[in-house]
Structures are given as structure tokens and as C-alpha cells.
Amino acid sequence: MNCRDLETQLTPYLDGELIDEARLDFEAHLASCDTCPKHVEIERHNLSVIRAAAKAQSPAAPPAFKAKLFEHIRADDERRRRVRFGQMAAMAAGVTLAVTAGHQLYRGHQRSLYEQDAAMRHARQFPLEIEQSPQAIERWFGGKLDYRVRVPGFPNARATGGRLLQVRDKAAAYIRYDTDRAAPRQMGLFVYGDDHDVDVGAEPAMASSHGYNVVSWREGDVVYQLVTDLDEQDIRELVPANAGAESAPPQPTLNVRPASLQQ
Amino acid sequence: MFGLSRSNQSRAQFEALLSPWLDPLYASALRLTRNERNAEDLVQDTVMRAWRFFDKFQKGTNFRAWIFKILTNTFINSYRRNTRERSLQDESERQSVEASFFSADLTEQTQNPEDFLLQRVMSEDVLKAIDSLSIDFRMVVILADLQEFSYKEIAEILDVPVGTVMSRLFRGRKQLQKLLIAREEEVPNAAATIDLNAFRERKKLA
Numbered sequence: 514m515n516c517r518d519l520e521t522q523l524t525p526y527l528d529g530e531l532i533d534e535a536r537l538d539f540e541a542h543l544a545s546c547d548t549c550p551k552h553v554e555i556e557r558h559n560l561s562v563i564r565a566a567a568k569a570q571s572p573a574a575p576p577a578f579k580a581k582l583f584e585h586i587r588a589d590d591e592r593r594r595r596v597r598f599g600q601m602a603a604m605a606a607g608v609t610l611a612v613t614a615g616h617q618l619y620r621g622h623q624r625s626l627y628e629q630d631a632a633m634r635h636a637r638q639f640p641l642e643i644e645q646s647p648q649a650i651e652r653w654f655g656g657k658l659d660y661r662v663r664v665p666g667f668p669n670a671r672a673t674g675g676r677l678l679q680v681r682d683k684a685a686a687y688i689r690y691d692t693d694r695a696a697p698r699q700m701g702l703f704v705y706g707d708d709h710d711v712d713v714g715a716e717p718a719m720a721s722s723h724g725y726n727v728v729s730w731r732e733g734d735v736v737y738q739l740v741t742d743l744d745e746q747d748i749r750e751l752v753p754a755n756a757g758a759e760s761a762p763p764q765p766t767l768n769v770r771p772a773s774l775q776q
Numbered sequence: 777m778f779g780l781s782r783s784n785q786s787r788a789q790f791e792a793l794l795s796p797w798l799d800p801l802y803a804s805a806l807r808l809t810r811n812e813r814n815a816e817d818l819v820q821d822t823v824m825r826a827w828r829f830f831d832k833f834q835k836g837t838n839f840r841a842w843i844f845k846i847l848t849n850t851f852i853n854s855y856r857r858n859t860r861e862r863s864l865q866d867e868s869e870r871q872s873v874e875a876s877f878f879s880a881d882l883t884e885q886t887q888n889p890e891d892f893l894l895q896r897v898m899s900e901d902v903l904k905a906i907d908s909l910s911i912d913f914r915m916v917v918i919l920a921d922l923q924e925f926s927y928k929e930i931a932e933i934l935d936v937p938v939g940t941v942m943s944r945l946f947r948g949r950k951q952l953q954k955l956l957i958a959r960e961e962e963v964p965n966a967a968a969t970i971d972l973n974a975f976r977e978r979k980k981l982a
Binding site for chain 1: 787790791798799800801802803806816819820823824827828892898899900901902903906920921922926927942945946949952953956
């Protein structure tokens with residue numbers, strides 16, 4: 514390396530971007546040269562002065578501006594939610610899971626006990642006994658309970674596994690779902706036979722328990738309780754983009770139409 | 777559709793990733809646009825664009841580089857056409873061989889023996905000098921010296937080869953030093969203020 518070569522490497526050298534042999538060559542020349550060390554020293558000094566001065570003078574963003582920005586983000590977020598909710602209503606015929614919140618929610622102490630128990634058991638994340646496709650999970654449950662367990666399909670969520678559990682005094686199938694989003698969330702679905710001990714109707718109803726939302730509905734003598742940390746808004750947005758695309762067979766259980774469409 | 781991409785969760789994630797970089801974004805925008813009002817507009821455009829494309833951001837990758845890329849793209853797209861600055865591309869990237877960058881400056885350097893910048897060089901002068909750089913030089917100087925991005929990150933942010941980052945940085949810094957040294961010589965008392973633009977005009981005429 515000569516002085517000219519050194520000059521071409523000086524910028525990456527000062528920035529710490531010169532590595533391995535290139536750096537060794539550079540430093541070897543520096544050690545043996547009369548003029549370059551002074552030059553490098555000046556350059557290093559000047560660079561640090563410029564950097565320090567530029568930084569010292571960098572103002573923070575005004576707090577009011579930051580507040581305004583976050584407010585814009587929030588407003589945009591809410592606007593999009595409304596738009597999506599509107600789109601969902603427009604697809605009314607395809608609405609699978611309608612959640613009726615409100616006065617219907619807290620009917621009956623009995624039901625809330627089951628909800629609590631389901632939420633707690635979901636939270637404990639018991640190990641699964643089978644982790645396979647929804648169809649395989651369905652087969653695995655076959656014969657283990659005295660009713661047929663179907664694995665309902667949810668849009669953008671996959672059934673990933675299952676096991677046997679109880680909800681209070683009921684032997685239940687427990688099916689775990691992962692949402693296939695960038696930030697995956699788990700949901701747990703309990704399915705158990707119930708001869709109307711539990712006050713759950715065909716219309717899905719939502720409650721919250723232990724930090725989870727629990728959606729309960731019934732299909733004949735089988736009760737479904739979905740435990741999730743999705744918020745109410747997200748649960749409402751359980752809209753099938755292309756219904757049943759992933760796991761074709763299990764759809765019917767969730768084809769509950771919203772009250773507004775049932776005449 | 778769980779709407780997760782736009783759930784509270786997702787917004788909270790975005791805000792958490794964004795918050796530490798708002799000040800650096802603003803400081804950089806200020807150097808790019810050179811005034812506070814435009815800097816705010818630029819940061820706002822950048823942030824809202826990032827928010828809209830947040831589902832395209834791959835979790836666990838470099839958020840800072842990602843949002844700075846949006847900042848520079850936004851700036852180039854919507855602000856550059858409003859300015860009458862000549863682009864480096866027109867000006868001197870005709871000389872496609874990078875070595876020629878260096879040799880050109882080497883010659884200048886031997887003609888103008890360099891000097892230590894005063895430790896007390898005024899921050900304000902440095903900022904003015906940065907502001908006077910052409911956009912391509914200014915962007916690499918901002919990214920490298922103000923934000924301390926690596927060459928590789930800058931190359932990705934600006935969509936140029938690492939070699940180009942290096943040569944722009946080399947030339948950008950050379951210009952900065954020249955401006956600052958000239959400034960020190962002209963006004964030994966750094967507290968006195970002069971109009972750097974006027975100074976540059978004189979330089980051009982000379």
C-alpha cells in the first residue's frame with residue numbers, strides 16, 4: 514500500500530468499515546509512513562468535530578408535534594376499523610360468527626363459572642396431545658368423547674393441536690388455534706356435551722374472564738367456548754375472506770348468522 | 777381476518793418501534809428540508825406511510841433502517857422535485873469510475889494543505905455547511921455522521937452500492953471540511969456570524 518492507496522481507504526477506515534486484511538494493510542502502511550499518520554490524525558479529528566457539532570445541534574421533535582403524530586395514527590387506525598367493519602356488514606351473507614355483546618352477556622351465574630374455568634385452563638397452556646392437521650385432530654377425538662367433535666374453521670387461524678381437558682364437570686375437547694399473522698395469537702376452543710345445564714344459546718355471546726374474552730355458543734347438545742385474548746373488535750372481525758378455504762369440512766358449526774339476518 | 781394487523785396490538789407495536797426514532801427522524805428531516813415546518817411535514821408523511829405499510833415490515837428486522845428508507849424515499853419523491861438543486865447524478869456521477877472521485881480530490885488535497893478544525897467550531901456552522909451540500913452528499917453525511925448508520929445500511933436505505941456510499945461520503949466530508957476551514961480563516965472569531973450562503977456565492981464567483 515502506498516499513500517495514495519491509503520487515501521482511498523481512509524473514509525472506510527475512519528468509519529470502522531475497513532476489516533481484516535484491508536485494515537491490516539492500512540495500519541502497516543501507517544506504521545511505516547512519515548506523512549500519513551499526521552494526515553489520518555487530522556482527518557480523524559475533523560470528522561469527530563463535525564460529528565459532535567452536528568449532534569449537539571440536533572433538536573428533538575417538538576412534543577406537540579409528536580402528540581399530533583400519534584393522534585393521526587390513532588385516528589387512521591380507527592377509521593380503518595370502521596371501514597373494515599362496514600365491509601364486513603356488506604358481506605352480511607358471509608358473516609360467520611356474530612357476537613352479540615350487551616345485555617345478553619351476563620345472564621346466568623352458571624355460565625360464567627364455565628367461562629371462568631375455560632379461561633383458566635386455556636391460560637395454563639397444557640401440553641397438547643396431538644399436533645396435526647384439523648382433519649387429523651378431528652379423527653383423533655373420534656370415540657374419545659360421547660359426541661362427535663368437529664374442528665371449526667376460522668378465517669386466518671389454523672387449528673394446530675388438541676387434547677382432552679375438562680371444563681368444570683364436563684369432559685371437553687380442547688382445540689388450539691394459531692392466528693397466522695405476523696404476531697401470532699393463540700386461541701383455545703373448548704367443546705363439550707351439555708344437556709342445557711349451561712345457559713348458552715345458539716347465538717354466540719361474549720364475556721370476559723381472567724383477562725380473556727370467552728365466546729360461547731351452542732349447537733344442539735354441544736357447547737363451544739372460544740377463549741382468546743383478541744379484543745371484542747377483533748372477534749367481530751372474524752370474517753371469512755374465502756370461507757372454508759383451509760379446512761373444508763368443519764364449517765357448519767360457525768355458520769351462525771347474526772340476529773339481524775335471522776328472520 | 778382477525779384484523780390483527782390493525783388491532784390495538786399492532787398499533788402499540790408500531791408506536792413502540794417508532795418512538796425511539798422520532799427525534800432522529802426529525803433531526804434528519806430538518807437537515808434534509810432545512811426548515812422546521814417542512815421537517816415536520818416530512819416526518820409526518822414518513823410516519824403515516826410507515827404505518828400504512830407496517831404489515832409489510834418484517835418483524836425482527838431493522839426498523840430504524842426501514843423507516844429511514846421511507847424517510848429518504850419520501851423526501852426524494854416529494855421534495856426534491858420542488859427544489860432546484862442539481863443532482864449529483866447530473867453533476868459528477870458521469871465519472872462512473874469511483875477511483876476518479878478519489879484522484880480528483882487527492883489532487884485538490886495536495887494543493888490545499890489541510891488543517892485541524894478548531895475544536896470550538898460552531899455547531900451552527902457545521903449545520904450550515906451540511907445544509908449547503910448537494911442532496912446526494914447531504915443524505916450520506918446525515919445517515920453516516922448524524923445517525924451513524926453503517927455503509928451497508930446506508931446502501932440499503934438509498935438503494936445504491938456500498939462503493940457509491942463510500943465515495944459520496946468521501947467527497948461530502950471533503951466539502952464540509954473545506955467550507956469549515958475557509959470559514960475559520962475568514963472569521964477567526966467564531967462567535968461572529970456571517971451568511972454562509974453569501975460566502976458560498978463568493979466562492980462560486982471566484
